[in-house]
Amino acid sequence: MLNYRKDLEKMPSYDGTEKDYRIKVNANESTLNLPPLVEERVINRLSYIAFNRYPNEEYDSLVEQIARNFSVGKNQILLGGGSSEIIEKVFHAFGGEGKKIVYPQPSFSMYKIYAKAADAQAFPFDLDEKFDLDVDAFIKKVREVNADLAVVCNPNNPTGNALTVAQIEEITKNIDCALLLDEAYVEFYGRSAFGLIKNYLNLIVARTFSKAYGMAAARVGYMIAQEEVTRMINKTFMPYHMNVLSLAAADIVYQMRDEFVPRIQMTVAERQRIFEQLKNLREIEVFPSQTNFILIRYEKAAALNEYLESLGIGVRHFSANAPGLKNCLRISMGTRIENDEVFSAIKNFVAGKQ
Ligand SMILES: Cc1ncc(COP(=O)(O)O)c(C=O)c1O
Numbered sequence: 001m002l003n004y005r006k007d008l009e010k011m012p013s014y015d016g017t018e019k020d021y022r023i024k025v026n027a028n029e030s031t032l033n034l035p036p037l038v039e040e041r042v043i044n045r046l047s048y049i050a051f052n053r054y055p056n057e058e059y060d061s062l063v064e065q066i067a068r069n070f071s072v073g074k075n076q077i078l079l080g081g082g083s084s085e086i087i088e089k090v091f092h093a094f095g096g097e098g099k100k101i102v103y104p105q106p107s108f109s110m111y112k113i114y115a116k117a118a119d120a121q122a123f124p125f126d127l128d129e130k131f132d133l134d135v136d137a138f139i140k141k142v143r144e145v146n147a148d149l150a151v152v153c154n155p156n157n158p159t160g161n162a163l164t165v166a167q168i169e170e171i172t173k174n175i176d177c178a179l180l181l182d183e184a185y186v187e188f189y190g191r192s193a194f195g196l197i198k199n200y201l202n203l204i205v206a207r208t209f210s211k212a213y214g215m216a217a218a219r220v221g222y223m224i225a226q227e228e229v230t231r232m233i234n235k236t237f238m239p240y241h242m243n244v245l246s247l248a249a250a251d252i253v254y255q256m257r258d259e260f261v262p263r264i265q266m267t268v269a270e271r272q273r274i275f276e277q278l279k280n281l282r283e284i285e286v287f288p289s290q291t292n293f294i295l296i297r298y299e300k301a302a303a304l305n306e307y308l309e310s311l312g313i314g315v316r317h318f319s320a321n322a323p324g325l326k327n328c329l330r331i332s333m334g335t336r337i338e339n340d341e342v343f344s345a346i347k348n349f350v351a352g353k354q
Pocket of ligand 1: 027028081082083084085108153157182184207208209210216219220221
């Protein structure tokens, strides 16, 4: 008899299985690998790693760089295996039996899973029909359920829209619990709320190297909060949970982050260009985005998805039971050539020309 943890069987899993797409625009990754100059320096850095030592120095070095960039203390930063690990640990730190976590819906699908994993009670808060978050109603809900943790994803995945920093502050100061602000896509928006941390003990900002910095494979993320908060969250991490290869690579990438500015700008420009083109297709509803992806709604989304797959194009098709996302497809930005191909495939399908 194998006596697993209660309810483990019922735990939803994230389906990470992937087809070998020719044009892969389904996971909001960077379509480009590291800039050649950065890659060269990363490879060089990896050649003098002390594999026999625990990676204290490498952890500290990256923390120091991030702290310097945000003008905060080193004790205000924690690193994680992607922002996934950060989010999971924050849920863990504020979770447990009887604890309540409020998060928007539709949003990052993992919030529901992390809440369950943390044995906390999940309270999804519905976005309106345009996927906007009603700030006052959200605050009300957090207060009403007497939540222990509230989560906001800004800009939001998969809807692409964003709250202003003033709106984030409004939420932060009017709730009586921690607010985890997931800024996985903030580099494509340009307006982070990290500056509020000095004024609010309850604000925790999670960031990642996976999107704008094209390092999804290395699994590096970080969080910023007041020292008292990071001290507590840190208790939930294993010692040496970050591996030296990822730390050393991220250290170089962070040093050279200016090299990524042109490609972030390119992604933003492409997002605008493709948004305008999609808007011209009458049959498709397209949602404005501040990220590296665009969400569309189309009556024949399932058939369109199949058609795109037949062409070797992978977009994200949401299952029929994903709340609020019926008939929605999410398309990450690729290179200009890739985006053109994806757009003409969509245009042809919609015009019945496939
Ligand atoms: C909103 C959001 N947060 C967090 C993550 C986790 O990313 P990572 O663990 O690669 O940092 C993702 C990944 O898609 C995401 O969309």
